[in-house]
Amino acid sequence: MTSPLVLSIDAMGGDHAPDIVVDGAAAFLKGRRRPVKFLLHGDEARIAPLVEKHPGLAAVCEIRHTAGEVDMSAKPSEAVRRSKGSSMWNAVHAVKDGEAHVAVSAGNTGALMAISKVILRMKKGVHRPAIAASWPVPQGYCTVLDVGANVECTPAQLVEFAIMGEAFHRVARGVTRPTVGILNVGSEQMKGDETVRAADALLRAANLDMDYRGYVEGNDISAGTTDVVVTDGFTGNIALKAAEGTARLLAGWMREAFTSSLIAKVGAALLSVSGLKVLKSRMDPRSVNGGVFLGLNGVVVKSHGGTDSVGFATSLRIALELADSRFLTEIEQNLSRLAEVEAEEIADASEQETA
Amino acid sequence: MTSPLVLSIDAMGGDHAPDIVVDGAAAFLKGRRRPVKFLLHGDEARIAPLVEKHPGLAAVCEIRHTAGEVDMSAKPSEAVRRSKGSSMWNAVHAVKDGEAHVAVSAGNTGALMAISKVILRMKKGVHRPAIAASWPVPQGYCTVLDVGANVECTPAQLVEFAIMGEAFHRVARGVTRPTVGILNVGSEQMKGDETVRAADALLRAANLDMDYRGYVEGNDISAGTTDVVVTDGFTGNIALKAAEGTARLLAGWMREAFTSSLIAKVGAALLSVSGLKVLKSRMDPRSVNGGVFLGLNGVVVKSHGGTDSVGFATSLRIALELADSRFLTEIEQNLSRLAEVEAEEIADASEQETA
Numbered sequence: 001m002t003s004p005l006v007l008s009i010d011a012m013g014g015d016h017a018p019d020i021v022v023d024g025a026a027a028f029l030k031g032r033r034r035p036v037k038f039l040l041h042g043d044e045a046r047i048a049p050l051v052e053k054h055p056g057l058a059a060v061c062e063i064r065h066t067a068g069e070v071d072m073s074a075k076p077s078e079a080v081r082r083s084k085g086s087s088m089w090n091a092v093h094a095v096k097d098g099e100a101h102v103a104v105s106a107g108n109t110g111a112l113m114a115i116s117k118v119i120l121r122m123k124k125g126v127h128r129p130a131i132a133a134s135w136p137v138p139q140g141y142c143t144v145l146d147v148g149a150n151v152e153c154t155p156a157q158l159v160e161f162a163i164m165g166e167a168f169h170r171v172a173r174g175v176t177r178p179t180v181g182i183l184n185v186g187s188e189q190m191k192g193d194e195t196v197r198a199a200d201a202l203l204r205a206a207n208l209d210m211d212y213r214g215y216v217e218g219n220d221i222s223a224g225t226t227d228v229v230v231t232d233g234f235t236g237n238i239a240l241k242a243a244e245g246t247a248r249l250l251a252g253w254m255r256e257a258f259t260s261s262l263i264a265k266v267g268a269a270l271l272s273v274s275g276l277k278v279l280k281s282r283m284d285p286r287s288v289n290g291g292v293f294l295g296l297n298g299v300v301v302k303s304h305g306g307t308d309s310v311g312f313a314t315s316l317r318i319a320l321e322l323a324d325s326r327f328l329t330e331i332e333q334n335l336s337r338l339a340e341v342e343a344e345e346i347a348d349a350s351e352q353e354t355a
Numbered sequence: 356m357t358s359p360l361v362l363s364i365d366a367m368g369g370d371h372a373p374d375i376v377v378d379g380a381a382a383f384l385k386g387r388r389r390p391v392k393f394l395l396h397g398d399e400a401r402i403a404p405l406v407e408k409h410p411g412l413a414a415v416c417e418i419r420h421t422a423g424e425v426d427m428s429a430k431p432s433e434a435v436r437r438s439k440g441s442s443m444w445n446a447v448h449a450v451k452d453g454e455a456h457v458a459v460s461a462g463n464t465g466a467l468m469a470i471s472k473v474i475l476r477m478k479k480g481v482h483r484p485a486i487a488a489s490w491p492v493p494q495g496y497c498t499v500l501d502v503g504a505n506v507e508c509t510p511a512q513l514v515e516f517a518i519m520g521e522a523f524h525r526v527a528r529g530v531t532r533p534t535v536g537i538l539n540v541g542s543e544q545m546k547g548d549e550t551v552r553a554a555d556a557l558l559r560a561a562n563l564d565m566d567y568r569g570y571v572e573g574n575d576i577s578a579g580t581t582d583v584v585v586t587d588g589f590t591g592n593i594a595l596k597a598a599e600g601t602a603r604l605l606a607g608w609m610r611e612a613f614t615s616s617l618i619a620k621v622g623a624a625l626l627s628v629s630g631l632k633v634l635k636s637r638m639d640p641r642s643v644n645g646g647v648f649l650g651l652n653g654v655v656v657k658s659h660g661g662t663d664s665v666g667f668a669t670s671l672r673i674a675l676e677l678a679d680s681r682f683l684t685e686i687e688q689n690l691s692r693l694a695e696v697e698a699e700e701i702a703d704a705s706e707q708e709t710a
Contacts, residue, residue, distance in 0.1 A: 138604065148540060151548045185503060185592040193506045193589060218596025222604040234548055235590050237540040239597040241573025246598040249493065249577040250605050 004035035004060070005323050007316060008100035010091040011042035012069040013107025014305045014312075018047050021106065024312025025061070026054035036320065039094050041066050042087040066090050070111045072305060079111030080118050088112060092119045095298040101323035104315055106303035113149050113293065120298040125335035128153075129295035130161045131233070131302060132168050133240050134288055134318070137224030143169040143178075144221060146233040147240045147291055153232040155198035158182065162203060164294040165228040166210055167334040171327045172292075178227035181216035183235060195232070286311035290318035294331065299323060359390035359415070360678050362671060363455035365446040366397035367424040368462025369660045369667075373402050376461065379667025380416070381409035391675065394449050396421050397442040421445050425466045427660060434466030435473050443467060447474045450653040456678035459670055461658035468504050468648065468657075475653040480690035483508075484650035485516045486588070486657060487523050488595050489643055489673070492579030498524040498533075499576060501588040502595045502646055508587040510553035513537065517558060519649040520583040521565055522689040526682045527647075533582035536571035538590060550587070641666035645673035649686065654678060 009025065011018040018040075025038055037060050040047055044065040051058050068086035070079050083089045088107050094100040096119050105112050113129065122129060130146035145165045150157065162180050169178040182200055184192040192200075192215065203212045216226050218239060231239070259265060289311035293300040299322050303315035364380065366373040373395075380393055392415050395402055399420035406413050423441035425434050438444045443462050449455040451474050460467050468484065477484060485501035500520045505512065517535050524533040537555055539547040547555075547570065558567045571581050573594060586594070614620060644666035648655040654677050658670035 136604065138607065151540060183593060185506060185589055218593040218598075219600035219603070221597055222600030231593075234540055235593055238538055238573040238586075238590055239593050242576055242594040242598045243573075243601040245574035245577030246601045247605060248574070249491065250602060252493065254609070 004037040005102075005320060006037045006039060006094075006100040007319055007323070008039045008091045008094035008103045009041065009316075010088045010103070010105035010107055010112075011040040011047050011063075012066075012087040013091075013105040013112075014303065014307065015072070015106075016306075016308065017106060018042055018050060020307065020309045020312050022047060022050040022054070022057070023309035025316060026057045027309050028313040028316040029054075029056055029060070034320070034324070036060060038062065039064055039091070039100055041090045041094075042069065043067070064090060064094075070107050070115075072108050074108055074111050076110040076114035079108065080114045083111065083115060089115055089119070092116050092298075092300060095300070096120055102299040102301060102319040104301045104303060104319045106305050106307060106312060106315070108305070109148055109291075109302055112300065112302055116293055116296055116298075116300045120296040120300070122295050123297055123332060123335060126164070126295035127160060128157050129293055130164060131291040132165055132294050133236070133291050134172070135221055135229075135240070135243070136288055137222060139224055141173060141288075142221055142224055142227060142229055143172070144183075144229045144231070144236055144240065145294065146231065147236040148233045149293070150233040152234070153195065155195055155202055158195070158199035158230055158232070159202050159206070160295075162199075162210065162212070162228065162230045163208070163334050164331055165230060167331045168292065168294055168327065169228050171325050171330045172322065173227070175227055177211050179211045179213050180228040180230065181213045181220065181226035183221075183229050183231035183239070184215040184217065199230075286314060288314065290315035292318065292322060297328075299327065359392040360457075360675060361392045361394060361449075361455040362674055362678070363394045363446045363449035363458045364396065364671075365443045365458070365460035365462055365467075366395040366402050366418075367421075367442040368446075368460040368467075369658065369662065370427070370461075371661075371663065372461065373397055373405060375662065375664045375667050377402060377405040377409070377412070378664035380671060381412045382664050383668040383671040384409075384411055384415070389675070389679070391415060393417065394419055394446070394455055396445040396449075397424065398422070419445060419449075425462050425470075427463050429463055429466050431465040431469035434463065435469045438466065438470060444470055444474070447471050447653075447655060450655070451475055457654040457656060457674040459656045459658060459674045461660050461662060461667060461670070463660070464503055464646075464657055467655065471648055471651055471653075471655045475651040475655070477650050478652055478687060478690060481519070481650035482515060483512050484648055485519060486646040487520055487649050488591070488646050489527070490576050490584075490595070490598070491643055492577060494579055496528060496643075497576055497579055497582060497584055498527070499538075499584045499586070499591055499595065500649065501586065502591040503588045504648070505588040507589070508550065510550055510557050513550070513554035513585055513587070514557050514561070515650075517554075517565065517567070517583065517585045518563070518689050519686055520585060522686045523647065523649055523682065524583050526680050526685045527677065528582070530582055532566050534566045534568050535583040535585065536568045536575065536581035538576075538584050538586035538594070539570040539572065554585075641669060643669065645670035647673065647677060652683075654682065 011021045039062050041064045044063050047063050066087045070083045070086050070088045092103045095103045128150050131149045132143050132145040133147045134141040135144045143165050145161050166178050184196050289304050289307050291302040301319040303312050366376045394417050396419045399418050402418050421442045425438045425441050425443045446458045450458045483505050486504045487500040488502045489496040490499045498520050500516050521533050539551050644659050644662050646657040656674040
C-alpha cells in the first residue's frame with residue numbers, strides 16, 4: 001500500500017472555521033482511493049466534536065491543539081511576530097518539519113504568505129513568491145498569477161512570475177510547453193503602464209526557452225488563448241474576484257430561469273438528466289477555490305476566507321494533486337533561467353546608465 | 356411631434372465596420388417609438404449600399420462622406436494630429452457643432468478619447484475624463500469607472516471619478532443617492548497600494564455630500580453591493596474584460612449542456628417558453644456594450660471594437676438614453692464639489708510639507 005500523503009490544515013482559518021474546514025475535509029475524503037492523512041491544527045475542544053460527526057474522517061485525522069489563531073485583519077508583519085504557535089503557523093511548520101506534504105489555510109492571505117516565507121523560506125533565486133490561481137477555460141484551466149501576494153510589482157518580478165507560472169502549469173496541467181502572456185489593457189505593444197511594458201521587453205530580450213506570446217487582455221483569460229497569464233497581485237486579485245462574482249451572478253440568473261414556472265421546472269428536470277449538473281458545477285466558483293503559493297521550499301495552498309465546505313474540499317484536492325506531483329523540482333529546474341534573465345537585466349540597466 | 360434626437364456615428368470604427376455599424380443601427384431602430392436621426396460618417400461608397408438594405412434606416416439616415424479613418428492601432432497623439440476630417444473626428448465634431456446630441460464610435464479607444472478631448476474640451480474642474488461602464492448586477496447596473504481611459508491615476512483623479520460616476524449613476528439609473536466604493540484587494544483599510552489608500556483618505560476627509568462606503572472587492576461589483584465602483588483605467592479595463600470573458604465562457608457551457616442530447620434539447624425547448632431567452636440575453640456581454648465618456652462638454656459613447664451588430668445596437672441605446680437625460684447638467688452641478696476637495700487636498704499637502 002502507498003504511504004498516505006499528509007495534508008496539514010489550519011483548522012481555524014477562514015470566516016466559518018472550524019466548521020467548514022472539518023466538513024470540507026470530510027467531503028474531500030468521500031470516494032477518494034489514494035490514502036491521505038490530516039493534521040488539523042487548532043482549538044481541540046471545538047474541532048474534536050465536529051470531527052466525531054464523520055467517522056471516516058476521524059480515522060485519518062490527528063488534531064494538534066493550538067491556543068492561538070491569526071486574526072483575519074492582522075497585518076502580515078504583525079502576524080509573523082505574534083502568531084508563533086497559532087494554528088496557521090503550526091500548519092505551515094509541519095511542512096517544514098517534513099511531517100506533512102502540503103499546508104492548507106483559509107485564513108488571512110497576507111499573514112499566511114508572510115508566515116510561509118519566514119518558515120519555509122524562498123527558493124534560491126526567487127525574490128517574491130506569488131499566488132497562482134487556476135482559472136477555468138474551455139479546454140481546462142489557465143494559470144493566472146499573481147492573484148494577491150504582491151500589490152506592487154517590478155518588471156523583474158513579473159518575469160519571475162512568468163517562469164514560476166510556466167513551471168507550475170507544466171506540472172499541474174501536464175502541458176509540455178505552456179504559452180505565456182502578460183495581462184494588459186490592449187494587445188498593441190505601446191499600450192499599458194511602464195511596468196508591464198518593461199516586463200514585456202525583458203521577456204522578449206531574455207531569449208528564454210519559453211513560448212512567450214506578448215500581451216493578452218482580460219477576456220483572453222476565460223477564452224483560454226494562453227496557458228499562463230502574468231500580472232501584478234492587485235490586478236490579478238481584482239480580475240479573479242470580478243470573474244467569480246460574474247459566475248455567481250449568472251448562476252443565480254440560471255436558477256431563477258429554471259424555477260420561474262412549472263414548464264421551466266420540467267425543462268430543467270429534463271436537462272438535469274443530461275449535463276445540467278456538470279454545467280452547474282462548472283459554473284460554481286467554489287470548484288476553483290485554491291491559490292497555490294509559488295516560490296517557496298514547500299507547498300502551501302490558500303483557500304478563500306469566505307468559502308464553504310465545498311470550496312474548502314476543492315482546495316484540499318488541489319493541495320493533494322500538487323503534493324503528489326514533481327512540482328517543486330520542476331520549479332527549481334526553472335530558476336536557473338531566472339538568474340540568467342536577471343544578470344542580463346542588470347547588464348542592460350548599467351548599459352542604459354552609461355549611455 | 357417631438358423633434359428627433361440625433362446620433363452621430365463613426366461608421367468606419369471597429370473591427371467589422373461599416374457592416375456591423377449599419378446593421379446595428381437598423382436593429383436599434385426596430386420597435387423604437389422616439390424619433391431619431393442618424394448622421395453616418397464614413398466612406399459613402401461602402402455605407403450607402405448597406406443602408407439601402409434597410410428601408411426604415413435609409414429614411415432617417417444622412418451619410419456624411421469622409422475619406423479618412425482612424426487606424427485601430429494608432430497612438431492617441433498621432434490620431435489627433437492625423438485624423439482631422441476622418442469619420443471619427445467628424446462624428447465627434449457634429450456634437451460640438453450642435454448638429455447631434457451624442458457621438459458613438461467602435462474605433463480605437465485611445466484615439467476617440469484624445470479626439471473627444473480636443474474637440475469637446477473637458478468640463479471646467481475636470482482634469483482627466485474617464486470611461487464609465489454599466490456592469491450588470493442582480494437589481495440592475497453598477498457603474499464602474501475608469502475602464503480604460505487612464506492607465507495610471509493619482510488619488511485626486513480617483514476622487515474626480517467618484518464624483519463624476521456618482522452623478523452619472525444618479526441620472527442614468529435614477530438612484531437618488533448612489534453608494535460609492537473604491538476597488539481594492541481587500542476591505543480592510545490598510546490593504547491596497549498607496550494610490551488607493553490616499554484616495555480613500557481624501558474621500559473620507561473631504562466630507563462630500565456622498566454616500567461613500569470605502570473599499571469594495573472584485574466580487575462586490577457583480578454582487579451589486581455598491582452603485583458606483585471607482586478604479587484606475589488599467590484595473591477597470593481588465594476587470595471588465597475578465598468578467599465579459601467569464602460570461603462568454605459560461606454561455607458557451609450552457610449552450611453545450613442544452614444541445615448535448617435529445618432530452619436536453621427538449622428540456623431547453625421547454626425552458627425557452629419561459630425565461631431562457633431572458634437568461635440568455637442577460638448573460639450576453641453584448642447587452643452591456645457601451646462605455647460612456649465622462650467629464651467632457653458633450654456625450655460620447657464607445658462601443659467595443661470587436662462587437663457585432665447586436666452589441667453596437669446596445670451602444671446606440673445607451674447613447675440615446677443619455678442624450679435624452681439631464682446627464683451633462685447633473686455632472687456640472689457636481690463639479691463644484693470637486694473644486695472643494697482639491698482645494699482641501701492642496702491645503703493638506705502643504706500642511707504635511709511644513710509639519
